[in-house]
Amino acid sequence: MSHAITIDALSYRAGRHFAIRDLRMRVPNGSVYGFLGPNGSGKTTTIRLILGMLAPADGTITVLGHDMPRGAHHALARVGYVPERLHLYPVLTVAETMRYHASFYASWDAAEAERLRRAFDLRGEQPVGRLSKGEAGKLMMLLALSVRPELLVLDEPTDGLDPVVRRDVLAALLEYVSAHGATVLVSSHLVHEQERVCDWIGVMDGGRLVAEMPMHAFRSGIKRLRIAGAPAQTAPAPFGILARRAGAGREEEWVVRDWRDDMTSWFASSEAALREVVDLDLEESFVETLRAARDAGGRAA
Amino acid sequence: MFGHTLYLQWKWNRDFLAFYTLIAFATPLLILWIALPHVGLSSARELVFIGGVVGSGIAGISVLAGITVAWQGYGMDERVGHIYALSLPITRARALAIRASTALGLLMLPAVGAWAGASLAVGQIALPTTLHGYAGSLAGRALLASWLAHACVFALRYSAGRRAKVVLFALIFASGSLAFATEAVPGARGTILRAGDFLISNPGPFGAFFGRWTLIDV
Numbered sequence: 001m002s003h004a005i006t007i008d009a010l011s012y013r014a015g016r017h018f019a020i021r022d023l024r025m026r027v028p029n030g031s032v033y034g035f036l037g038p039n040g041s042g043k044t045t046t047i048r049l050i051l052g053m054l055a056p057a058d059g060t061i062t063v064l065g066h067d068m069p070r071g072a073h074h075a076l077a078r079v080g081y082v083p084e085r086l087h088l089y090p091v092l093t094v095a096e097t098m099r100y101h102a103s104f105y106a107s108w109d110a111a112e113a114e115r116l117r118r119a120f121d122l123r124g125e126q127p128v129g130r131l132s133k134g135e136a137g138k139l140m141m142l143l144a145l146s147v148r149p150e151l152l153v154l155d156e157p158t159d160g161l162d163p164v165v166r167r168d169v170l171a172a173l174l175e176y177v178s179a180h181g182a183t184v185l186v187s188s189h190l191v192h193e194q195e196r197v198c199d200w201i202g203v204m205d206g207g208r209l210v211a212e213m214p215m216h217a218f219r220s221g222i223k224r225l226r227i228a229g230a231p232a233q234t235a236p237a238p239f240g241i242l243a244r245r246a247g248a249g250r251e252e253e254w255v256v257r258d259w260r261d262d263m264t265s266w267f268a269s270s271e272a273a274l275r276e277v278v279d280l281d282l283e284e285s286f287v288e289t290l291r292a293a294r295d296a297g298g299r300a301a
Numbered sequence: 302m303f304g305h306t307l308y309l310q311w312k313w314n315r316d317f318l319a320f321y322t323l324i325a326f327a328t329p330l331l332i333l334w335i336a337l338p339h340v341g342l343s344s345a346r347e348l349v350f351i352g353g354v355v356g357s358g359i360a361g362i363s364v365l366a367g368i369t370v371a372w373q374g375y376g377m378d379e380r381v382g383h384i385y386a387l388s389l390p391i392t393r394a395r396a397l398a399i400r401a402s403t404a405l406g407l408l409m410l411p412a413v414g415a416w417a418g419a420s421l422a423v424g425q426i427a428l429p430t431t432l433h434g435y436a437g438s439l440a441g442r443a444l445l446a447s448w449l450a451h452a453c454v455f456a457l458r459y460s461a462g463r464r465a466k467v468v469l470f471a472l473i474f475a476s477g478s479l480a481f482a483t484e485a486v487p488g489a490r491g492t493i494l495r496a497g498d499f500l501i502s503n504p505g506p507f508g509a510f511f512g513r514w515t516l517i518d519v
Contacts, residue, residue, distance in 0.1 A: 051387075051388060052387075053384070053387040053388070072390075073390050073391055073392045073395075074390070075390075076388065076389065076390035077390035079390075081388045083384050083388070085382075085384075086381070087381045087382065087384035087385040087388070088381065088385055089309060089313070089377060089381065089385065090380070090381075091309070091312045091313050091377070092309060092312065096308070096309075096312075099305060100305045100306075100308075100309060103302045103304075103305040104302060104389045104390055104391060105390065
């Protein structure tokens with residue numbers, strides 16, 4: 001499998017209290033990669049490192065075959081980027097911003113930009129500084145899509161947008177992706193939104209990527225098990241145990257990953273009784289993954 | 302790319318540029334109109350003095366225009382966290398070169414204002430045969446001074462970023478320390494004065510700021 005983004009052994013320190021440590025990440029070509037994590041987990045910093053805006057202290061980043069940040073100007077010509085906050089010059093109007101942006105991209109599609117401007121109901125003469133949050137979000141998405149990118153990097157693109165605008169923006173994004181097969185890295189803490197659009201998931205917490213897997217594995221592989229007579233030793237288990245908690249009576253509640261239905265026989269062999277297997281939705285899976293990572297981090301510390 | 306950046310820079314700085322252009326245009330005329338009734342046209346020495354006052358005024362305006370455009374230009378990116386500029390597919394060196402060159406182009410406006418005002422002012426007086434008006438030279442020097450001021454502040458802002466004020470303070474402190482050293486350290490005075498003279502006299506790096514600025518001369 002080839003990758004649009006490859007990160008190995010990445011380290012970066014921002015101030016005294018935050019650091020990205022030994023980050024390894026793979027964004028497969030053609031995937032919609034959901035980059036999940038709580039606020040302050042390092043998603044935006046990682047995105048800025050990916051785009052060459054920040055220089056890593058150690059490690060390597062490759063974007064569309066270009067080493068970053070050295071080859072940033074080559075890679076960025078093929079990337080559409082929507083940051084978490086409005087980053088455009090407030091003094092320009094919408095039409096002037098489109099012309100300014102177009103002047104930097106050989107791949108700019110003027111007809112598509114105009115179509116999106118009409119679809120998003122943006123007026124050309126509106127000053128960027130006076131756009132509402134929804135209009136600003138739509139303009140940023142318009143600019144990102146009109147460069148006909150091979151890779152879209154979206155940092156909380158719908159955060160703070162009302163449901164109507166969010167639907168418009170996501171619809172335009174999905175339409176582009178399905179038509180062009182572009183790779184998308186979309187960061188968000190809105191888990192349900194990721195569930196709808198992503199086929200890969202990476203979970204970031206405290207500057208570490210604590211999970212990275214296909215969406216179906218994340219959604220179907222993480223379960224909550226109710227077990228009676230649970231064994232003390234769990235080393236030979238064929239699944240990963242994210243959490244163990246005491247349940248009612250002699251029961252225990254386990255949260256496990258990489259679960260398959262044929263694994264129920266493991267409990268019989270270890271003289272435990274599996275009472276129930278509970279499906280978790282993406283948000284619960286996300287929370288349990290984070291908890292497990294934090295517990296493991298706490299134990300390591 | 303250059304044209305759109307020039308337009309962006311113009312839109313961002315146009316109020317200040319219009320102000321400096323107007324002031325540069327009006328300064329020679331105002332000084333002449335205020336001074337002439339008092340000194341008359343009889344004395345070549347007094348006319349040269351008035352020319353010097355005009356020249357000093359233009360020098361100050363040019364330097365201020367250069368500083369303002371550089372400081373403001375950086376502020377445009379700082380306001381949006383530099384994210385947009387850094388996300389464009391262009392090397393940083395090229396981005397800086399475009400930004401600097403568009404600013405230098407815009408700084409021609411105050412120089413043109415100075416040239417027009419100075420030409421009009423000189424045209425209003427009958428100079429003695431021994432004196433000449435130097436509107437073109439004054440405007441040219443004003444342009445050089447504004448470019449130099451812009452280059453200094455541009456370099457400081459883009460290299461030091463948020464620490465620009467600290468670096469500026471450190472430079473002022475270092476200059477003050479050197480001035481103190483000329484008095485306190487025996488033997489240092491000659492070296493420091495020679496270095497200072499090299500910096501501020503033509504063709505030293507800051508020669509355009511110093512020396513004689515005048516509109517009317519022999």
